[in-house]
Amino acid sequence: MTYEYYSSLALVSSVVVYALAMLAHAAEWAAARRLGVTKPAARELVDVVAAEMRRPELAQTGPELVEGPDQPDSGLAVDSENDPAASRRVEQFGRIGVALTIIGFLLSVAGVVTRALAAHRAPWGNMFEFTITAMVLFVGVYLILVWRAGLRWLGLPVTLLAAVGNGLAVTVFYVAVAPLVPALHSVWFLIHIVAAAISGAAFTVGGVMSILYLIKKRAEERGTVRGYFGRLPDSRRIDLIAYRFLAFAFPLWTFTVAAGAIWAQYAWGRYWGWDPKETWALVTWVIYACYLHARSTAGWRGTKAAVIAIIGLASFWFNFVGINLLVSGLHSYAGI
Amino acid sequence: MTTTKTRDPAAESSRPAPQADLPRLGWRGGLRYLWTQLTSMRTALILLFALALAAIPGSLVPQRRISPVRVADFINEHPMLGPLYDNLGLFGVYSSPWFSAIYLLLFVSLVGCIIPRTIVYAKALRARPPKTPLNLVRLPAYAAVEIADRDHDVLDRAAAALRRRHYRVDVRDDSVAAERGYLREAGNLVFHVSLIFVLIGVAIGVLFGFRGTSVVIVGQGFSNNLTQYDDFSAGARFTDGDLVPFSVSLKGFDVKFETGPVQRGAARLFRADVEVTDGPGAAPRQEILEVNKPLHVGGTTVHLIGHGYAPKVTVKDAQGNVAFSGPVVMLPQDGNFSSMGAIKAPDARPERLAFEGFFLPTAALNEEGPHSIFPDALNPALFVNVWYGPPKVETGKPENVYSLDTAGLSQLKEADGEPVRIGLKVGDGVNLPDGKGSIQLDGWVRWVKLQIGATPGVPISLIALGFAVTGLCLSLFVRPRRVWIRVRGGEAARNVVEVGGLDRADARAGLTEDVAELAAELSRRPEDVSPR
Numbered sequence: 001m002t003y004e005y006y007s008s009l010a011l012v013s014s015v016v017v018y019a020l021a022m023l024a025h026a027a028e029w030a031a032a033r034r035l036g037v038t039k040p041a042a043r044e045l046v047d048v049v050a051a052e053m054r055r056p057e058l059a060q061t062g063p064e065l066v067e068g069p070d071q072p073d074s075g076l077a078v079d080s081e082n083d084p085a086a087s088r089r090v091e092q093f094g095r096i097g098v099a100l101t102i103i104g105f106l107l108s109v110a111g112v113v114t115r116a117l118a119a120h121r122a123p124w125g126n127m128f129e130f131t132i133t134a135m136v137l138f139v140g141v142y143l144i145l146v147w148r149a150g151l152r153w154l155g156l157p158v159t160l161l162a163a164v165g166n167g168l169a170v171t172v173f174y175v176a177v178a179p180l181v182p183a184l185h186s187v188w189f190l191i192h193i194v195a196a197a198i199s200g201a202a203f204t205v206g207g208v209m210s211i212l213y214l215i216k217k218r219a220e221e222r223g224t225v226r227g228y229f230g231r232l233p234d235s236r237r238i239d240l241i242a243y244r245f246l247a248f249a250f251p252l253w254t255f256t257v258a259a260g261a262i263w264a265q266y267a268w269g270r271y272w273g274w275d276p277k278e279t280w281a282l283v284t285w286v287i288y289a290c291y292l293h294a295r296s297t298a299g300w301r302g303t304k305a306a307v308i309a310i311i312g313l314a315s316f317w318f319n320f321v322g323i324n325l326l327v328s329g330l331h332s333y334a335g336i
Numbered sequence: 337m338t339t340t341k342t343r344d345p346a347a348e349s350s351r352p353a354p355q356a357d358l359p360r361l362g363w364r365g366g367l368r369y370l371w372t373q374l375t376s377m378r379t380a381l382i383l384l385f386a387l388a389l390a391a392i393p394g395s396l397v398p399q400r401r402i403s404p405v406r407v408a409d410f411i412n413e414h415p416m417l418g419p420l421y422d423n424l425g426l427f428g429v430y431s432s433p434w435f436s437a438i439y440l441l442l443f444v445s446l447v448g449c450i451i452p453r454t455i456v457y458a459k460a461l462r463a464r465p466p467k468t469p470l471n472l473v474r475l476p477a478y479a480a481v482e483i484a485d486r487d488h489d490v491l492d493r494a495a496a497a498l499r500r501r502h503y504r505v506d507v508r509d510d511s512v513a514a515e516r517g518y519l520r521e522a523g524n525l526v527f528h529v530s531l532i533f534v535l536i537g538v539a540i541g542v543l544f545g546f547r548g549t550s551v552v553i554v555g556q557g558f559s560n561n562l563t564q565y566d567d568f569s570a571g572a573r574f575t576d577g578d579l580v581p582f583s584v585s586l587k588g589f590d591v592k593f594e595t596g597p598v599q600r601g602a603a604r605l606f607r608a609d610v611e612v613t614d615g616p617g618a619a620p621r622q623e624i625l626e627v628n629k630p631l632h633v634g635g636t637t638v639h640l641i642g643h644g645y646a647p648k649v650t651v652k653d654a655q656g657n658v659a660f661s662g663p664v665v666m667l668p669q670d671g672n673f674s675s676m677g678a679i680k681a682p683d684a685r686p687e688r689l690a691f692e693g694f695f696l697p698t699a700a701l702n703e704e705g706p707h708s709i710f711p712d713a714l715n716p717a718l719f720v721n722v723w724y725g726p727p728k729v730e731t732g733k734p735e736n737v738y739s740l741d742t743a744g745l746s747q748l749k750e751a752d753g754e755p756v757r758i759g760l761k762v763g764d765g766v767n768l769p770d771g772k773g774s775i776q777l778d779g780w781v782r783w784v785k786l787q788i789g790a791t792p793g794v795p796i797s798l799i800a801l802g803f804a805v806t807g808l809c810l811s812l813f814v815r816p817r818r819v820w821i822r823v824r825g826g827e828a829a830r831n832v833v834e835v836g837g838l839d840r841a842d843a844r845a846g847l848t849e850d851v852a853e854l855a856a857e858l859s860r861r862p863e864d865v866s867p868r
Contacts, residue, residue, distance in 0.1 A: 176598040178599040179594070182628075183627050183628065185626075188628075254805050254808055258804075267639075268639065268641065268787075269630060269639035272538075274395075274401075274429075280392075280395055283388045283392060286388040286391075290384045293381050294381060327396070
């Protein structure tokens with residue numbers, strides 16, 4: 001029995017546990033259907049201020065360093081007396097979901113660590129290893145948000161993505177442990193890839209929130225905020241949190257691209273060569289630049305900006321999955 | 337309506353305006369209108385989108401500058417699309433007029449945005465914080481406290497408290513106005529100016545830089561002059577005199593491949609031992625050249641970007657004289673280094689000889705024919721066809737050394753009409769049919785592909801990138817805020833202190849708490865306020 005074996009075992013288990021967590025969160029959402037329609041619109045502004053007053057800790061710091069006491073989310077105050085049993089069920093399923101997510105997270109951390117031990121190096125040498133590391137960061141950020149800021153309502157999309165991500169990693173992207181190709185022997189290997197993984201995780205959180213924002217906003221405008229969506233913060237607040245994540249990720253992504261250019265100058269003798277991966281990194285950067293500009297342009301805030309953020313996320317993931325598997329270039333490290 | 341007018345402002349001014357009630361723009365007004373449009377945020381957004389969209393085809397369609405061979409293949413395979421794409425510039429997206437137009441417009445728009453904003457910012461830096469609004473209670477955050485006894489110094493205390501919190505403070509008659517977060521706009525401007533400097537650095541590299549490659553066989557060398565390059569491209573302002581006169585001698589080249597079951601054949605080590613002479617008369621120094629460790633000679637860098645095999649071959653002509661002897665560079669065609677090339681013996685008499693075929697480092701035979709199954713030279717073999725023809729007049733015309741131009745040559749055939757195929761292992765030699773001569777595989781040697789180049793603008797771009805990231809962080813994380821404090825006379829010699837706050841960035845953060853805290857601090861007696 002080797003480290004590599006334990007790594008695979010832990011990762012496969014994490015997929016199963018994440019899938020169970022997803023089911024628990026799905027049950028949480030389903031149970032919330034009983035909670036009925038939430039009164040929209042009129043209380044929006046009050047809610048924003050109330051949320052701001054109750055939760056200064058999230059507002060003051062960046063998304064990574066959220067501090068302050070654990071408090072129930074502002075959205076949870078809605079309609080809980082409607083049906084106490086349903087409310088209790090929602091709470092139970094939610095807690096089960098988070099507990100399972102923590103187990104899945106620990107398993108995937110174990111998977112990454114044993115993978116590193118098996119390979120005797122940082123586990124970021126190929127697509128499989130990058131995916132499992134990025135998923136650890138992604139779920140880690142989510143769990144910090146649950147712990148510090150009560151963002152449990154992200155549970156369903158996060159566990160879904162985590163299960164799919166790790167699931168793809170262990171099935172499609174999997175490659176056995178092997179040493180690095182010479183091009184990766186560089187200190188920039190650590191800098192470039194860690195920055196890419198962190199900004200990828202933050203882009204993903206921001207993108208998920210933007211999707212929830214669009215759904216919630218639509219429901220608010222139609223006055224049909226039902227079930228679990230009644231438990232989400234109001235759309236303006238979701239938009240704000242999404243913005244914080246993307247505003248954190250964008251400079252880091254700028255740095256990732258810059259670090260990649262510096263490394264390319266060392267490794268290939270040119271800092272920019274329009275390699276497909278480089279091109280799509282720039283495309284992603286430009287799309288998120290659009291997002292930031294859109295947020296400060298009249299007529300582009302809100303829905304349009306959120307759509308741009310989602311396009312940006314799609315571009316990021318296409319650059320990772322599509323370019324690795326479909327297009328040949330200098331960044332062909334997938335090893336599949 | 338106005339767009340149709342401004343599109344041709346010159347023509348517009350020479351004829352009467354179509355509608356009398358529209359104000360005439362004139363050519364000057366038209367230009368100003370165009371400029372305003374170009375520098376608006378909306379245009380910047382559209383140009384950014386256009387840039388993202390325009391960059392995409394270059395990653396999906398093969399590009400001439402990156403892989404000319406794949407472009408040629410694409411044109412051959414797509415007789416309809418190929419020429420169309422070519423006309424649209426899709427094989428050279430990043431140097432095409434439309435791509436250049438987008439980013440140049442974007443940068444013009446950027447400059448047009450930065451200049452007025454810099455002026456506004458410079459004024460804002462000198463200006464006093466804005467006047468205290470009449471109704472502080474209407475601000476997003478508000479707090480009011482009563483002060484127990486008369487306190488004439490409360491405004492001074494308020495000013496001091498705000499200064500401690502890094503506000504710029506302006507004390508007026510009955511109020512204090514304060515603002516902070518000036519660095520946000522500074523960061524924003526620095527970021528955008530830095531982008532221009534990144535582009536300037538790139539432009540300098542393109543204008544004054546050069547890049548070329550040279551294939552160097554182990555045991556041989558490279559000296560830095562134009563004749564030694566296999567391909568070479570340089571900027572418009574580059575002159576041959578800019579080449580540093582160094583030379584590199586390749587003493588040895590180590591390469592190791594994965595032999596384990598996982599990623600079998602993947603490269604694990606490339607290491608070239610070289611002797612570098614910095615200039616004529618300089619003492620040679622020993623250096624090691626690896627993938628992430630380029631050589632630096634003067635302002636020029638030497639990168640190791642490829643390698644391959646050169647079989648050592650001896651060709652004798654029909655008269656038994658050596659017509660060719662030495663290593664022949666062959667170009668790898670796949671990951672296992674099945675290498676293709678041509679061996680030319682133009683000096684063979686009475687007829688010149690030429691061979692075309694494959695060198696296989698680890699040869700194996702199957703139904704597809706001979707091919708290599710591992711990139712290292714475990715079972716090297718050479719497979720060639722034979723061509724012959726009358727001696728050619730030396731024209732001095734350059735020809736491709738890696739492929740054979742069969743014009744004026746006939747293929748050597750067996751009695752049954754099948755082309756002669758020769759397979760050689762190291763040390764093997766065969767006589768050609770009809771007494772045309774002989775060929776022998778003496779051994780093989782590795783070659784490396786060196787990329788030699790200089791990109792003078794890199795330091796500028798690099799420093800600008802550092803500023804860009806710093807400025808970006810400032811512009812995203814600094815939160816400008818305005819706070820006003822007013823003292824109002826209350827009943828019975830009691831004063832009311834009002835505190836109001838306003839955040840100017842949309843990521844509102846703890847404003848209410850800060851305002852409440854300020855009010856609480858001011859409500860305490862001066863001696864209670866502990867110095868920070």
